[in-house]
Amino acid sequence: MFISVESLKKSYGTGEVETAVLKGIDLKLEKGEVGVILGPSGSGKSTLMNILGGIDRCDSGKITVDGTVITDLNDNQLTNYRRDQVGFIFQFYNLVPNLTAAENIEVVSNISRAPLDTDEVLKAVGLQDKKHRFPRELSGGEQQRVSIARAIVKNPKLLLCDEPTGALDFTTSREILKLLQQINKSYNTTILMITHNTAISAMADRVFRLRSGEIAGETVNEKTVSAERIEW
Amino acid sequence: MVINKKIKRTMLENKSQYLGSLALIIISCLLFTMMTQLADNMSSLTDAFEKDYVQDDATFATAGGLDNIPEMESRFGARIEEGASFDYEVSKDKTLRIFRQNTKVDLPAVIEGKNLSGGDILVDPSYARANGLKAGDELKVLDGSFKISGFMSLPNYIYILKNETDIINDPQTFGIAVIGKDDFDRFGKGYSFYSIKFDQSSDFDAPGNNSDAAGVNSPDINSANAANDNARIEARKVQFRDYLKAKGVIVTQWTDIGDNARVNYVKIKIQGISDVSRSMPVAILLLTCIMTGIVIWRMLQRESIIIGTLYAQGYRRKEIRRHYMMYPLTIAAAGGIIGTALGALTLGPMLTVMVSYFNIPVGSISFNAGYIAASLILPLFFLGVSGSFVLQKALRNTPVDLMKGMGEKNNVNFIERSLKLDRFKFATKFRIREQLRSLSRLAFLLIGVVMATMLLLLGFTAKSSMDNLMNFGFKDTYKFQHEYVFKALQGAQPPAGAERFSAASVNLKSNKDASFELVGIEPGAKYILLKDKSGTSLNPDQVIITRPLAEKLKAGPGDIIAVVGKTDSREYTVTIGSIAETFIGEFIFMPIEQLDKQMGLPAGSYMGLWSNTALDIPENQLFSARTVDDSVRDFSKSMEPIQAAVGIISFMSFIIGLIVIYVVTSLIIEENKGNISLMKVFGYRRKEVNSLILNSSSIMIVIGYIIGIPLVLTTMSMFFKSLTESVKLTLPVVISYPYIIIGFIVIWLTYEISKSLSKRKVNRISMAEALKAGTE
Numbered sequence A: 001m002f003i004s005v006e007s008l009k010k011s012y013g014t015g016e017v018e019t020a021v022l023k024g025i026d027l028k029l030e031k032g033e034v035g036v037i038l039g040p041s042g043s044g045k046s047t048l049m050n051i052l053g054g055i056d057r058c059d060s061g062k063i064t065v066d067g068t069v070i071t072d073l074n075d076n077q078l079t080n081y082r083r084d085q086v087g088f089i090f091q092f093y094n095l096v097p098n099l100t101a102a103e104n105i106e107v108v109s110n111i112s113r114a115p116l117d118t119d120e121v122l123k124a125v126g127l128q129d130k131k132h133r134f135p136r137e138l139s140g141g142e143q144q145r146v147s148i149a150r151a152i153v154k155n156p157k158l159l160l161c162d163e164p165t166g167a168l169d170f171t172t173s174r175e176i177l178k179l180l181q182q183i184n185k186s187y188n189t190t191i192l193m194i195t196h197n198t199a200i201s202a203m204a205d206r207v208f209r210l211r212s213g214e215i216a217g218e219t220v221n222e223k224t225v226s227a228e229r230i231e232w
Numbered sequence B: 001m002v003i004n005k006k007i008k009r010t011m012l013e014n015k016s017q018y019l020g021s022l023a024l025i026i027i028s029c030l031l032f033t034m035m036t037q038l039a040d041n042m043s044s045l046t047d048a049f050e051k052d053y054v055q056d057d058a059t060f061a062t063a064g065g066l067d068n069i070p071e072m073e074s075r076f077g078a079r080i081e082e083g084a085s086f087d088y089e090v091s092k093d094k095t096l097r098i099f100r101q102n103t104k105v106d107l108p109a110v111i112e113g114k115n116l117s118g119g120d121i122l123v124d125p126s127y128a129r130a131n132g133l134k135a136g137d138e139l140k141v142l143d144g145s146f147k148i149s150g151f152m153s154l155p156n157y158i159y160i161l162k163n164e165t166d167i168i169n170d171p172q173t174f175g176i177a178v179i180g181k182d183d184f185d186r187f188g189k190g191y192s193f194y195s196i197k198f199d200q201s202s203d204f205d206a207p208g209n210n211s212d213a214a215g216v217n218s219p220d221i222n223s224a225n226a227a228n229d230n231a232r233i234e235a236r237k238v239q240f241r242d243y244l245k246a247k248g249v250i251v252t253q254w255t256d257i258g259d260n261a262r263v264n265y266v267k268i269k270i271q272g273i274s275d276v277s278r279s280m281p282v283a284i285l286l287l288t289c290i291m292t293g294i295v296i297w298r299m300l301q302r303e304s305i306i307i308g309t310l311y312a313q314g315y316r317r318k319e320i321r322r323h324y325m326m327y328p329l330t331i332a333a334a335g336g337i338i339g340t341a342l343g344a345l346t347l348g349p350m351l352t353v354m355v356s357y358f359n360i361p362v363g364s365i366s367f368n369a370g371y372i373a374a375s376l377i378l379p380l381f382f383l384g385v386s387g388s389f390v391l392q393k394a395l396r397n398t399p400v401d402l403m404k405g406m407g408e409k410n411n412v413n414f415i416e417r418s419l420k421l422d423r424f425k426f427a428t429k430f431r432i433r434e435q436l437r438s439l440s441r442l443a444f445l446l447i448g449v450v451m452a453t454m455l456l457l458l459g460f461t462a463k464s465s466m467d468n469l470m471n472f473g474f475k476d477t478y479k480f481q482h483e484y485v486f487k488a489l490q491g492a493q494p495p496a497g498a499e500r501f502s503a504a505s506v507n508l509k510s511n512k513d514a515s516f517e518l519v520g521i522e523p524g525a526k527y528i529l530l531k532d533k534s535g536t537s538l539n540p541d542q543v544i545i546t547r548p549l550a551e552k553l554k555a556g557p558g559d560i561i562a563v564v565g566k567t568d569s570r571e572y573t574v575t576i577g578s579i580a581e582t583f584i585g586e587f588i589f590m591p592i593e594q595l596d597k598q599m600g601l602p603a604g605s606y607m608g609l610w611s612n613t614a615l616d617i618p619e620n621q622l623f624s625a626r627t628v629d630d631s632v633r634d635f636s637k638s639m640e641p642i643q644a645a646v647g648i649i650s651f652m653s654f655i656i657g658l659i660v661i662y663v664v665t666s667l668i669i670e671e672n673k674g675n676i677s678l679m680k681v682f683g684y685r686r687k688e689v690n691s692l693i694l695n696s697s698s699i700m701i702v703i704g705y706i707i708g709i710p711l712v713l714t715t716m717s718m719f720f721k722s723l724t725e726s727v728k729l730t731l732p733v734v735i736s737y738p739y740i741i742i743g744f745i746v747i748w749l750t751y752e753i754s755k756s757l758s759k760r761k762v763n764r765i766s767m768a769e770a771l772k773a774g775t776e
Helices: A045-052 A075-085 A101-109 A118-124 A140-152 A170-187 A198-203 B002-013 B015-052 B069-076 B125-130 B181-187 B207-214 B221-226 B229-246 B261-302 B304-312 B317-358 B369-394 B399-403 B414-418 B426-436 B439-477 B547-553 B592-598 B628-671 B673-682 B686-727 B737-764 B768-772
Strands: A003-014 A017-029 A034-038 A060-065 A086-089 A158-162 A190-195 A206-211 A214-220 B058-062 B078-091 B094-100 B109-113 B120-123 B138-141 B144-153 B174-179 B191-198 B251-256 B482-490 B499-508 B511-521 B544-546 B560-565 B571-575 B578-580 B587-591 B606-611 B622-627
Touching: A003 A045, A017 A045, A017 A206, A017 A214, A034 A045, A034 A170, A034 A198, A045 A060, A045 A158, A045 A190, A045 B768, A075 A086, A075 B673, A086 A140, A101 A118, A101 A140, A101 B426, A101 B673, A118 A140, A118 A170, A140 A170, A158 A170, A170 A190, A170 A198, A190 A198, B002 B015, B002 B317, B015 B261, B015 B317, B015 B369, B015 B628, B069 B078, B069 B229, B094 B181, B120 B125, B120 B138, B125 B144, B125 B174, B138 B174, B144 B181, B191 B229, B229 B251, B251 B482, B261 B304, B261 B317, B261 B369, B261 B439, B261 B628, B304 B317, B304 B399, B317 B369, B414 B426, B426 B439, B426 B686, B439 B628, B439 B686, B439 B737, B499 B592, B511 B547, B511 B592, B544 B547, B547 B578, B587 B592, B622 B628, B628 B673, B628 B686, B628 B737, B673 B686, B673 B768, B686 B737
Parallel strands: A034 A190, A034 A206, A086 A158, A158 A190, B094 B174, B120 B144, B511 B587, B544 B578
Antiparallel strands: A003 A017, A003 A060, A206 A214, B058 B191, B058 B251, B078 B094, B078 B191, B109 B144, B120 B174, B138 B144, B482 B606, B482 B622, B499 B511, B499 B560, B499 B606, B544 B587, B560 B571
16 A cells, blocks of 8 residues: 555644544555545645645654655654655645746755656646746646646655646646646656545545545545546 | 734734844934034034134244244234243153143143142143043152143144154153243243234234235235135235245244144044944945835735735725835834934943043033934934835735735846856756845845945955055155154254255145145165155155155156245245155155255255164254154054954944844745745755755855955045045055955854844744645
8 A cells, every 4th residue: 555544633722722623534545546635625635635745743643655654754754755755736836936937846856866857847747848937927727737847856656736726727727637647647656636626536546535524435436537538 | 093003013023124124223323323423522622622722823933033922913913922842751652741831822721620820730631541640649840840730631732642743642652741831941941832823803904014014025815805714814824924034034844733633633533423424324224224115015015915905995095005104114213213312322422532532621512403303304214215115116006916916926027037047056046046036135135245344344444554554655665763853954964874854844836725745865865765666766866756646736757846835935846757656645755955955945954864773862952753663653553443443343344234134034034935835845954945045145245245345445545535635644545365354254254143043934934834825
């Protein structure tokens, strides 16, 4: 099992009030699979993603990623984990505004042990001719492509996507999903995606429904559909 | 308005930025208040001293005495008094110059204690302090014993220099004292001279009398009456000298009050303080304006959504403007009040220090209300203007644009756009872009570093320049050990090993304010070594002009210079042979025989001797005696206050540099919150984040420092030029490499400290920032 989450709990407290966000999550994902976490706002999707990505810590439970128990890692080890194994894609792209497309990708390749070639990655996301453009000079879809290129340039084992199409129109969203599916196939990258959009679950190998900090259901798709065929 | 509640909260959230602005305004207002009031007080104290104690217009010595003083006084509308003094060697290297008490001109001002009665002596307070003398103590002078009745200042000895050519006073080794006329005359010794003070009354009219009596063609005083007081007095001086000449009186020495270094230095110092008091605080204020402008702009960007929302809720533009103007105005008002108060508090101690340094009787401290008001209003004005400029720009956006974040956040300026950085490593590219991202921030950082550099190097440059003058100007030119200047013209054969020289003070004929010295030297002079541009020694049997004077007069080889003798008012012409590359002062050297002949002095006569060994010359024949070691000691002494000043200025530049760099760094961190967080998410280590974000200003620190060096040299050159116009000392402005390195280390240290202070801020930024980012 590539990702294994067992009895994961997390609560946030401010003074006397403590809110349980994750109430014992169990989840598994195989290497090279695409997982989708569906759930309404406040269901704990982002918290789960953050803990999986090594940018937040749980209160209890165990997460294993590719044989590494990341819940046991200290801060430095978590940094190395993020640095070498995880790629992030954000809903609002989070590009550095005063760096060009190519330079935004270099933000990550700069610290990677064996990064892919920037031009190759740009070509893979279809932005080879826009490498010198600044984020402001790109459309939303193009910015998300840069964000994807930035995430895959380190050739991560795990790609975590937080509402990757949340800020895009239908056509552009479908293009992005196509790209992610292509990356999954080309690099055998495991992808875990958070979304509100139930239609996207059609392209996932596994779909986890999160409700109030608990897994309300898990579906295994025997026949995933191509992103091109997804409609909403 | 309720929203004004957030002013305090916002300021506390961004303490470093607002406290930085506040600190700069405080420094600026403190300096402005302290220095302008200091200059003002010193100026009024000096003016009152000069007026109340009848400072002379000139002092002079004659070959024989004047026997018709009352007649001359009424003829020239002047007060003339014969003064006398002798130098009493208290011990080896300690001299007390004893003056006979004057009653008409250059009166002693009793600062403490009581005036003279028989057997009393008044001593200058600096000497008394340095030598542990108190009022009531007995003081031995030659074979007499005097009781110190108190301490005094003389209006013609405000800065107590032993010789007029000295640069620095040393109360440990030299002081002045005044005793009563009877007591003085009992010693039966002393150098006699006259002090003259012309009546300021403009209705004085004596041209007819003078011309008739003296039989000389004197200047028309009536026409001079139309000019200002100074011109009128200058004209009367010329007339007076002509009169003396016509009467057959030989003036052996004449010193206008304007040429008296013991008075001049004070005026120069006051002028210097006055100049600095205007320029430096304003420069710091401008720096503060840029800084506050940037801080407010960032805040407006950060709060643009709130502003847009306020618009949407029905707030009027002027209400929003009023709220946001409160930020710069609060800082300006607080800084202005605190800085002005601190400046007023430090005025007293500063004035005491300056007055003790210059020996001026202290009255009460007065505050110039205009300067106090200016100190309070200037920051409000400057910051008000910069704040309203920024607000104007921000509020031009529509509420919709404002709610979208003003559309400015991600703008890429033209420089960033046009840069081709492909060949650089990522870290280099990132740092370059980071610096160029905000041109105003970049300008602020650069100006701040340049200013800190200039302040820091100001003291170093002064010290370097004086070291340089000492080593390469003075020692390279003057090859003698001892210099003796006689009170009267000498004709006897000089002792073996000694070299004769003569000197005459002259004014340029075309510009009476330009005065310099003609120095006659022996044809084979060994003790003066003058070199041309190529470093070749110039033959002393020609007329040689020093470089500073040549530049001042715009004269070169072959030019004829027309001059007027100060003591005889006669016109001479001098044809320049060569220019000497030396910075020792404004001189024209010529063969002594030529000078004597021109001045109508007996052949073979001379005014002074240079020698490598001490000569046995009776003290009463000497006007001054000094050694090169004296000059070296003077220079070394003069370095001491400079070193102290260097320390203070360095500390100030360190503080300003620290504030500027720290504020810029915190701005960079503030602007890069998202990026820093993102980098952490991507797995950047702390060291790597710090290196990318905090080190991005390194190149600007280096560039700022490099720009600062020529700027400080130019500024100092201009400052020295204006200074040397009055003291006739030319300082070639240089800075030695060790000081450049030390300066750089200090500036870099400032940078490192501000970086380490900022590291905590970087570390505090959580990864959640990146995840919360709601815009592109």
